[in-house]
Every structure is written in structure tokens, then in C-alpha cells.
Amino acid sequence: IAFTSSILCAEVDLTFPDDFMFGAATASYQIEGAWNVDGKGESIWDHYSHNYPEYMKENATGDDAAKSYYKYKEDVKALKDMGMNHYRFSISWPRIFPTGLPNNVNEKGIKYYNNLINELLKYNITPVVTMFHWDLPQYLQNLGGWTNEIIVQYFEDFARILYERYGDRVSVKWWLTFNEIQNICFGTRTKKTFAPEPVTPGIGYYLTGHNILKAHARAYRLYEKEFPRDKQHGKISIAKEIMWPIALNESSECDQAAVNKNLLFTSRWLLDPIFSKQGDYPQELKDIIANKSKEQGFKQSRLPTFTPEEVKYIRGTADYLGLNEYTSYLVTMNEKKGNVSMADDMGVTIYISDTWITSKNSAWLSMNPQSMRSVLNWFKDNYGEQYGVLITENGFADGGDLDDDMRIKYYGTYFAEMLKAIHIDKVKMIGHSAWALIDNLEWTTAYTSKFGLYHVDFKDPERKRTPKKSSYFMKNLTSTRRLPE
């Protein structure tokens, strides 16, 4: 196995702590298929791929995807064969409530995830359950989706049924309310690559984040109130994506400021209300958006406000941090005026360096292992060391080869940086979930980029799964609990 961790790890203990959890991740729309089977309702991704095929890469759909709805036992077997001890998967809201409204539970949908959870528990694999990984019921989108506050109530109702039906088994104790909040807000961007269809930029974007923060807090508080922890022992968080910004010119103060501004608009915006001591949006963010709004002739800021009660209600609603950490980008200041958009509010331009190893199969992904250690330290320095971190996603895209040496190199170097964070920087780490367990529909690139530890033959009606070389790397890691020299 081509591997370079020895160089990077010379100064660090290569052993993982005993309680470090190894696992892999997927999401419902990306793997399940069976889009209209057994009473499942239409999701925004079904709607989008069926109605705007030209916006999907190669006109793809997730109608069948990797057929995990039928093949989940094989997915669990893959986890078992790699010695993984957790599986991060998501629940399709329209499979549970076909319209998203809480008055019509689809028992067949409930049963599918019950079967999956039971299969995992059979092999002692801990479920890490994401409640929402982007496949919103279209019916709720017709009400305005995340921009309509009524959805906060419906999300709470959805969370309740999940706690009721799946939280009973003691092992279902890791919950994530939302996957990548910022990306959900971007779903409302004007670029036609992402469901749902665009809503007003610079307004819908902030409104989406605002309502999601409220919905997240509702699900957290509901659990506290109705599902006493002495019975369910659960831990709840969100999965936040953070791409690590690096100053284009390290010695330029202006570029350093761009780093902070980028973090403010991409991460602190959504993390501060939950994780900071004072709660609420950062003052700096409020000021920037208020000023821009005023210049643009708005009577009030485009950033919605929380009441003091809401600040208190949202603050502290996480028991750990779920972190999707893939890569870095270079940033430089770019003050623009005029446009009502988050990009212009932020005023930072993003580049990928041509000296980095990039993935040919992804527009945004480069191999930047130091981003892992940087993000982990940034989080600890900003929000305190009490929060353990579960890497909820991390992985590399290629064209799907079984000999996936680049993926092995990626994981090796990222794990090395994670070990530095654990042993040298004393970051509290819970574990790591590789994206992805199997090849799947990757949103904007559909079936043209592959992240799986297992290959899926999408031409085969049976969707044959085959372990890639990286799956053996993982197997070695889980059995030795040590990075190879």
C-alpha cells in the first residue's frame, strides 16, 4: 500500500485511544433508491431530478441509487468486514411522513430503519443517526421549505417519532439533527445544481439558517423534556461542514482578515448560537449585514434576529460536535458592493491552489491534511475543550477504481493530523466516519465521482458491492488501532 504517514507522523504517537470510534457514513437519498416504494413520499431531490434533469449531472436521479433499501444487509456486512464500530446513516423524512406533515406515519418506512438498526446491533455496530440529510418532503418545500417558520414545528414532530421508535434501543444514542447547515442554505442559491429551486438570495439564505437553528434546538429540547436521558442515554448534535480557509498571502494582514471573515460567514454564523458562551449570532456579523442592508435601502437587517429567550433556548443545545472536514481553500478579501447576497456580504474570494493535489472528480476537493488539525484546534480554541468531536464526514473522490491508492494516502495523512490533534493538542476526539461507506449519488456530480470504501457497480441491476483497497486499509486500522508506519 502506497503510504506516507511515516514522514508526517515522525513526531506523534500512531496509536488511537481505546474509545476512538471508527465508522463510515452515507445518506438516504444518495444510497437507498426505492424512491416511491412502500408509501414513500416525494422529496425535493426526487422532484428536482425528475423535473429538471438538465440540472443533474448526466441527467442522473437517485430513483435506484445503490439500492440500499433492498441491500442494507450487504452494507452492514461491509461495515462488519472492515471492523467498523459505528455507521452514520440518515433517515429519509418522506419515508416516515410522506408529506412531511406529522399526521400520517408510514409504518413501512419506520420498519425499514428498524430493520437496518437491528441488523447493525446484531454485529455490535453503533448507529449514528442523521435526522435530516437534505431530502426534504416536497410537500413542505411547497410551503416554502426552510424559509417558512412553520417547518420548525414539523421538524420537532419528525424528531419525536424518531426518538420514540428508534431511541428505545439503548445503542441508538448518537443523534445528529442536521447535516451541513450551511449547505442547506446554499440550496437556495441561484446556481442551478442543487435542490430546491432557488429562493431570494441574501435573504432566503439567512432565513434558512435561522429556522434550522430553531428547529435543531426544538429537537434537542424535546429530547431533554420528553425522553429522559437516564432512559435513552442519547447525545445530540449537528454535523457542521468546515473547509479550512488559508490566507492567499500569509504575510498580508488583509488576507488574514479574509480568513476571519470567511470563518465568520461560513462557520461562526451557525456555530456561535449553539456553542458560544453568550449564544446568538456574532456581533460582527450582525453589524456587517445590518450596514450592508442599510446601504441597499432596507429598513431592517436582512439577518433575522433572535429574541433573548430564543438565544437562551438555542445556546448549549449540543452534547458534542459533528464535523464534516474534507479540505482547505485560499482566501483573499474582495469587497464588493450592491448585490443582495451572502457572498457580497462576506466579501471574500475563494481559490484552490494549483500546487495542491486535487481530485479530478470533484470541483472543490483537494488533499489538505493539515486542515484537519487546524479546524479541530480552531473549534477547541473558540468554543472550549469540553466538546468531544466526531468527524462525521471525511473522504476523497476519484473515478471509482478498486486500487484507490490516492484515497489511502488521503486517509493516512488525515488520520496522522488527527492523531497530532489528539496526542499533542489534546483535542477530545470521539471518532471518525469515512465518507462514504459505498459509492453513491454525489449530489452535484451524481455518479461521476466516487467516495466509497466499497465499489458499487451501477450498471448491474443487483448493484454488486466490491471492497476497494482502501477498505483493507480501514480493516487494518480497526484491528491494530494504529496507523501503519
Ligand code: BGP
Ligand atoms: C458533503 C455531503 C455528503 C457528500 C459529500 C461529498 O457535503 O454531506 O452528502 O455528498 O459532501 O460531496 P459531493 O457529493 O458534493 O462530492
